[in-house]
Structure formats: structure tokens, C-alpha cells
Amino acid sequence: MSKKIAVIGLGIMGLPMAKNLVQAGFDVTGYNRSPEKIAELETAGGTGAQSISDAVKDADVVITMVPDSPDVEGVLLGEEGIIANAKPGTFWIDASSIRPDVTTRLAEAARAAGLRPLDAPVSGGEQGAIDGVLSIMLGGDPADVAEVMDVLRAVGKTIVHVGPAGSGQTVKAANQLIVAGNIALLAEAILFLEAHHVDTRAAVKVLGGGLAGSKVLDQKAQKILDREFAPGFRLALHNKDMGIVTSAAREAGLSLPVGGLIAQLVASTVATGDGALDHSGLFRTLATLSGADPDQAPDAAA
Incomplete structure (x- = not known):
């Protein structure tokens, strides 16, 4: 059965990543503060959500791609956020680029709530995201990495586990x-x-x-x-x-x-x-x- 994936943040990087996941055959739901980006994902075959809670409630994997540490914290910990609304056992892959210490703290909170967190910042720029050849630096549990490699391969080419939570961000x-x-x-x-x-x-x-x-x-x-x-x-x-x-x-x-x-x-x-x-x-x-x-x-x- 294909994994259900929620992508939070459909910007310059997040939108082409979400499109590549659709192309790979995943069931993709996306949320973004700018509705035109949601419409673009829908045109590409994805599903739009009107809130983070709506996007993540049935997801097997949640990918966040937002600008900075406070944004990730809000998406994870807010009332409408991932911890409050995702089902236990959901993988949370944060592809944002944020502070390693914040990543470590948020990963601990996510794991305590029953989620499986990975920090997975990317490199390769917009063209790398469009072409699905990003370099992905993974921090977290190796067993969790193994279970989402099919998802990661849909958006990246060089995918390397570099250590525990926070290591990817470092x-x-x-x-x-x-x-x-x-x-x-x-x-x-x-x-x-x-x-x-x-x-x-x-x-x-x-x-x-x-x-x-x-x-x-x-x-x-x-x-x-x-x-x-x-x-x-x-x-x-x-x-x-x-x-x-x-x-x-x-x-x-x-x-x-x-x-x-x-x-x-x-x-x-x-x-x-x-x-x-x-x-x-x-x-x-x-x-x-x-x-x-x-x-x-x-x-x-x-």
C-alpha cells in the first residue's frame, strides 16, 4: 500500500518535492499559507488541505519544509500542529534548515508524543528539487531512515544518514x-x-x-x-x-x-x-x- 504523505510548506523547494512524490505514486496532501501553491499541487495530482491538522491527520509520513526554527516549532507544537493531530507512529521528516539544538529538542518532543522524527535538510537548490536529485543529510534513528527510503528516493539522489537527531542540521x-x-x-x-x-x-x-x-x-x-x-x-x-x-x-x-x-x-x-x-x-x-x-x-x- 502506498504511503500517505503530507507536505507542509509548498515554497520554492517544497512544491517541486511534493510534485515528485506525486509522480512517484504516493498519495500526497499539501498545505501552504499561500493558496495558489496548493492549487498548483492539485493541478499536479496532489490533494490540497485547508489546515495543517487536515493535512496530517491520516498521513503515514509528514514532511515539513518551512523557513526557520520558530516556523518548525509552530508547525510541530501548535494546537493545529503535527503532534496534536498526527496518528501515533507517523514519520516526521523535517527538510527545513534550522538550528541543530532546536532540532534535537523538537525531535525529543516528537518521539515522546509517539512520532518518529528525522531531520533531513537538503541541498541542491530549486533545480535539484525540480529534478528530484537533492542531497539529503539525515539525522535520527537508522531504523526510521530505512523505513522511509522509498519516500526520500523520490526527491533525492544522494541520501546519507549522518548521525543522531540534529546531525543532519549540523x-x-x-x-x-x-x-x-x-x-x-x-x-x-x-x-x-x-x-x-x-x-x-x-x-x-x-x-x-x-x-x-x-x-x-x-x-x-x-x-x-x-x-x-x-x-x-x-x-x-x-x-x-x-x-x-x-x-x-x-x-x-x-x-x-x-x-x-x-x-x-x-x-x-x-x-x-x-x-x-x-x-x-x-x-x-x-x-x-x-x-x-x-x-x-x-x-x-x-
Whole structure:
């Protein structure tokens, strides 16, 4: 019998994940605060719910994909939330990116209420969610992981159990640290190339074939070259994630000097009004610091 799955949060990542679950043959019910997203899921063959309680009451698996720690806490613990309305034994897979300590606390509350919690933050961006090839970092009980692998395989390609509750979120924080650093250096490299009037598109192509190549370069260089920063992953969310990194580093007694600088640059970009842009929009702050036009690339040499 196909599992019944509830997806709470049908945003840039949650909606394509829900659609892929429908395509995989699961019975999917979705809830989102914006009703147009629910309608889009219904068009794709899913079922819409008018509340979290309605979405989760008959679910075998509940997946949450919401912005931040307080949002996850509200979805789990609220009167209309998962604990109050899901049946005992329901799997709760939190694909949101939140603080590891909050994840650990909420997982304990969920398990005490008879649920089976897993933290399962993802990486791969909007395109990875659309293509169903996300990287999934799993924290929780290995036995629970085994029982939901069919669900996870419908949305992800690289699926790795990394430890107990909270471990997935810790690995995701490390992922966001690396991604933000790569974006910052990619932005600086493009500024450097443009300042010397190189054929920047040709340069990016050859860089992508060498040791400097990365998924960040593959997915974000064109956005920077085109100065087109429609969000796949918003800077405001990456700013939140960098806050998670710096907070967790302090708790562990670590000094992350490069990460701290990148966190400040991301925070500055958000503070100056670019929080709704894709995280490649960090380029705009770095361009401004160099006195370059953040909206217009110089002409390459003939």
C-alpha cells in the first residue's frame, strides 16, 4: 500500500518535492499559507488541505519544509500542529534548515508524543528539487531512515544518514558555509575578470573545466554574468543559515575567520535591501565594495 504523505510548506523547494512524490505514486496532501501553491499541487495530482491538522491527520509520513526554527516549532507544537493531530507512529521528516539544538529538542518532543522524527535538510537548490536529485543529510534513528527510503528516493539522489537527531542540521550548516564561501569567491573572480576586460563568459567556461569548477560555478556563474538574481534560494534564508553556523561554532569553541567574514557580507547584503534576491546576489555587495556597477557588466576587450 502506498504511503500517505503530507507536505507542509509548498515554497520554492517544497512544491517541486511534493510534485515528485506525486509522480512517484504516493498519495500526497499539501498545505501552504499561500493558496495558489496548493492549487498548483492539485493541478499536479496532489490533494490540497485547508489546515495543517487536515493535512496530517491520516498521513503515514509528514514532511515539513518551512523557513526557520520558530516556523518548525509552530508547525510541530501548535494546537493545529503535527503532534496534536498526527496518528501515533507517523514519520516526521523535517527538510527545513534550522538550528541543530532546536532540532534535537523538537525531535525529543516528537518521539515522546509517539512520532518518529528525522531531520533531513537538503541541498541542491530549486533545480535539484525540480529534478528530484537533492542531497539529503539525515539525522535520527537508522531504523526510521530505512523505513522511509522509498519516500526520500523520490526527491533525492544522494541520501546519507549522518548521525543522531540534529546531525543532519549540523551537516547542512557546513554545507551552507561552503556554498556561501564559494559564491563570494566566484563573485570576486568575475569582478576580477571583468576589471581586466577578459571575455568573462569564455573564462568561466574554462574555469569550470578545471580544479576551480564546482556546482556553485555551474549554477550561479550565469546568474552573476547576466546580473539576474531571481531567487532559487533567497539571501534572507542564507543569512539565517550563516547565523546558525556562527552560533554553532561559538557553542563548539571554534574560530571560523573566513566564515565569519562571509556571514558579515551576507548580512550586509540583506541589510541593504537585497534579501529577496538569490544568494548569488551577494555579488552586488562585493561589486559595490570595489566601486563597480552591480547591475551592468563592462564590455570585454575585442
